[in-house]
Amino acid sequence: MTPNLLDDSLVVGIDFGTTFSGVAYAYSAAKPKPDQISVVKVWPGSSGETCEKVPSDVVYVSPRRKPTSSTPGPPSRRGARFVANGGTILEDPNIDGGSGPFFFRAARSRPHPNPPTSLVPGMKWGYSVGPDELRLQCMKLLLDPNQALPEYVKRDVLEQHLREAGKTAEEVVTDYLTALYHHARERIVLEFGEAFMASTKMEFVLTVPAVWSDKAKDATLRAARKAGIPGNIRMISEPEAAAVYTLQSIQPNHLEIGDNFIVGDGGGGTFDIISYEIKNITPLRLEESVEGQGDVCGAALLNYRFEDYVKSKIGHTKFEEIRRTRKWRTALNYFEEYVKRNFDPEDDTEFHIPMPGIPDMPAAGIESGYMVLSSAEVGRLFFPIIKRIMELLQVQVTRLKQKNKRVSAIILVGGFGRSVCLNKCVRREFAADDMAIPQVMQPAHAWTAVVCGAVLRGLEGTEIVLSRKARRHYGVRFDKSYDPDVHPVSCREWDPREERYKAMNRMIWYIHKGQAMSSSEPLLFTFYRNFPRGAAKIATDELVVCDQDIAPDGYSAGSGSSTSILCKLRADLSTVPRSYWQDSSNSAGQSFSRIEYQLGMHIESGSIKFDLRVHGVSYGNVVVEFE
Structure with a gap:
């Protein structure tokens, strides 16, 4: 068999995520390998810093509602409450004359804000959104009204955000995708030139959650078309895209026909599991081995549990005081970017969470501006989430073994897939003879595996997965x-x-x-x-x-x-x-x-x-x- 690659086209993958989104691209005639796919890393408002993804946040600087006389200018931050994934809920009774929670994202240390994008008048997005600006988050979740939401996300809160902005969920998604697409195109033009872009066909592949309803997928596709993304837009499920990227990244001599790989895609809200059997190596062709699974046990739940932990240590009243300041943002960002990724259950290392300006509270473990968490304390935050992921993996492994399938490896991808703790726990869980799995793998680019896999699917031109369950x-x-x-x-x-x-x-x-x-x-x-x-x-x-x-x-x-x-x-x-x-x-x-x-x-x-x-x-x- 010979590959049926697209000739002379530019393939662009778009991973529109709940909390972060990414764009990758490749020129088909160059026949790029997986590690040669380009990822957009420069974003508006990032102050020149590079990042593989951009927050899926939107703010409308000229909302249809008018502030009351008691709230001139930006809304007060009184009653602010931080939630999982670097967000806060602002509970301010002065907004619209009643109490209503609003999402805010914790600030990263970079200047804000940038001017509104000219493509969508009055809108800012991604890193251009300032740390204290009222923003719309998690709008992707409302495209599927029947999908269960993570416990830290309230449907009525999201719907209130929409009413405040005078928008539907699909309209907000359309606005965001408009900005994302046009910025990505500008970055691609800088690399290839306008003449090349004008004469080269563009193919787009959009990723969607595996657990989503067909109605939600259709709404996403509609929003992408309204955003001006041209041509026949293809769609691929997120875990399938991650599997395509990961398995194509493995050297062919390490693969055998009949091998089965379990792919665990850990995002902020969900953890999706899907298994594939290799049917052909060059070109790579797969079949889904058993029915996939997923649940709301993603990495953002750790932030939620960390918040509850701090509250239990310092008390509700004190926590209400610090959550209104940058002190809590600093602590939450450190937990998000360092503790979650590097916690090792086999290591007794203590974690010193910065809480600048917080007075010493020895009983709560806070001294000299730091809260000290032992390895055991961090482990208790991880335990219920890891436990649920292990249960999902055990069901998948059991189903494969019942069908006499040879399981060669478990592959962990996505933001949560980078976790040292998750890797160690999976290795330990599946080392026993009755569940023995030869390898547990974490690709070098786990966070962008989904968007790069979307590009590979587009480059292939034909289906890589021959059948699905x-x-x-x-x-x-x-x-x-x-x-x-x-x-x-x-x-x-x-x-x-x-x-x-x-x-x-x-x-x-x-x-x-x-x-x-x-x-x-x-x-x-x-x-x-x-x-x-x-x-x-x-x-x-x-x-x-x-x-x-x-x-x-x-x-x-x-x-x-x-x-x-x-x-x-x-x-x-x-x-x-x-x-x-x-x-x-x-x-x-x-x-x-x-x-x-x-x-x-x-x-x-x-x-x-x-x-x-x-x-x-x-x-x-x-x-x-x-x-």
């Missing part, structure tokens, strides 16, 4: 002839067109949870329709999903139901040749035209697409409306 059941509801020996009376209903009783809202599941789904062959859903003579030939069908391990025989709606409608599919059958239609009528003299057709569902890493087929011939795309 379904994370839920997919099917359609239909009506069939009523059988009193099979169907409950409650589902019986008379069909006046076909003049017979039918069992209503029965389910046929075309895809079952855990089933292998080909990346190249569509899954076909078969339907038939009776159209009244002369009526518009527009068919609307609904795709139903179920997240339970065992799917039910019938469809039901409501909060306690295990089934739900994923999307509505609208197909125009007017272009189908007349020869495929069958005419019929009933005893009432009503005439109908009947047709059988199929909807083809294409499963991709970060999205699904549909087309219309009759007798194996495609008659165009299907309009999808997610519920």
Whole structure:
């Protein structure tokens, strides 16, 4: 087999994250290796310092709301409360005449702010946002209304932020992606030149969380298009992108066909696990081994636990005093950037957390401006999060071994993937004979593995992952002839067109949870329709999903139901040749035209697409409306 690389195009990967975002790129004709992919490291407001990512923060300097007479200018910082991942919640009853929490990010030691970007009037983003400016954070999370949020993020708080800004979540994401895309393009122009950019095709690959709903993925894609990102934007799940980068970075002579690798992608909010089996080495081709998993046990939870720890030591009243100052920001930044990354559970090193200006409190371990944390105390902060990650990994390893799969390594990527503690705990957990894993690997560029993997996927031009495991059941509801020996009376209903009783809202599941789904062959859903003579030939069908391990025989709606409608599919059958239609009528003299057709569902890493087929011939795309 030979690679099917794109010819003469510039591939750009965009990793829009909950707390940080990144951009990487490569020129396809240069046939770059994984370590030759360029990452944008210079950002507005960074004062010349380089960083592989930029905060996913936005501030609108001319909000639609007006401050009350008691709050001229910037809002007061009275009642400020810091939360996980370097953020604070500002609780100020003087804002809009009531108490309402607002997110702020702890400052990094760099000058602020920069002028608003001219691309989105009145908006600043990333490092250009000042430390005390009211900002919108974590807006990405609201694109998936059904996704569980981390415990430190409150949905009503985020929604209040949107009301204050007069924006929807999708509008804020669009504004941020607009700024991110145009800045990245400016950096790329500096390297390649405007003439090159004008004559070279650009391909974009956008990453999305594996646990996201298809509706949220569709909203992200819409926002990217509204942001002006051109062309046919591809999407890839974050753990799959990380796996592609990591496995392509490994020397081919260290890989064998049949090897299985578990990839753990640790972000701020979630930890996603996915496993792949190597099916071909050059070019690299993979198959998802078992169904992936994930949970809200990311690195930002450590910040939340650290806050609770400090509060327990110095008391609620004292903590309320320091959280309003830069003293707490300094402590939280040190914990974020040094303690979390370097804590080693096998080392007795003490950590001295700087708390400048805080008086000595020997009982709380604070002396000379530092809070001293023992290794055991830090370990207790890590323990419940590490424990949950170990449980997820154990389930994944067990499933692989039950299928007699050879597990060659666990690969840790993402920001949390750089943790020394996580590495040591995984090594120790899977050293026992019954769970023995030969290697635990941490790539050198773990934080950018996702965005670089997106670029590699775009460079490849064809699917690297040949098949994936379904994370839920997919099917359609239909009506069939009523059988009193099979169907409950409650589902019986008379069909006046076909003049017979039918069992209503029965389910046929075309895809079952855990089933292998080909990346190249569509899954076909078969339907038939009776159209009244002369009526518009527009068919609307609904795709139903179920997240339970065992799917039910019938469809039901409501909060306690295990089934739900994923999307509505609208197909125009007017272009189908007349020869495929069958005419019929009933005893009432009503005439109908009947047709059988199929909807083809294409499963991709970060999205699904549909087309219309009759007798194996495609008659165009299907309009999808997610519920």
